[in-house]
Amino acid sequence: MSEGLVITGVSKSFGGVSVLNDVSLTVRPAMVTALIGPNGAGKSTLANIVSGFERPDRGRIEVAGRDLTGQRPELRASAGLARTFQNLEIFKGLTVLENVMMGAYGRGGSGLVGALLAPPGARREERRLRTAARELLERFGLADSADVPVESLPFGQAKLLELARVLALDPHVVVLDEPAAGLPATSARMVGEQVTRMARAGVAVLLIEHNMQLVMEVSDHIAVLDHGELLTVGDPAEVRADPRVIEAYLGEGTP
């Protein structure tokens, strides 16, 4: 049974400056929980703490009921946590299909590297990965590009590929750091559709995103961070109407 992501009482300071102060948030399975807030509010720091790239000064991170506080990022991946990064992260020199197959590596299975290094007897594993990766590309509308070098993908498709790759981990929890950053409206919509679909398949999705239209469309819950403090968590209508949120983040007249 998956219980999603549970963040409890997380605090973090850099050089004596508080960046996160006692943040608690639950990201439930089969739902999209957005984390929004002004630049510098602490969103990426929280994503880094969740995925093990930063250590919290205080607090606890649990994924699917397992306490992962202090565990290395690789161990979190094998516990079912996957994330994307603000900047496009692709494995250059590999094809689109191989990039998706690489995704399965973090889950503790053999993945592409293991499959390539494996003795002939283990080739079945490679075939299984390849088939699963092709199915994911199909679902993301990228099947026609399976065998092209990943560098030749247009930016919008490369952002979709990142989503396909996190799903190759078969994750319980996915943290998406600005998946629609720099995308035109049509591509952002496609990302939104895939994020919704990911959640409906049972994944707990934490979505960090500045594109408010996307956030409002795909989120079940929205958490608002301001100066490292969680201002509120609510559904899109509640958050949109909350005067503190309007003041802290949305600004006059938006959206």
Ligand SMILES: Nc1ncnc2c1ncn2[C@@H]1O[C@H](COP(=O)(O)OP(=O)(O)OP(=O)(O)O)[C@@H](O)[C@H]1O
């Ligand atoms: N490694 C670090 N060392 C020192 N300060 C840091 C470090 N990482 C982040 N900060 C500071 O912590 C604060 C929060 O940054 P963070 O990147 O988490 O904000 P954010 O909400 O993700 O912003 P954005 O929307 O611009 O990405 C900022 O003031 C930033 O300068």
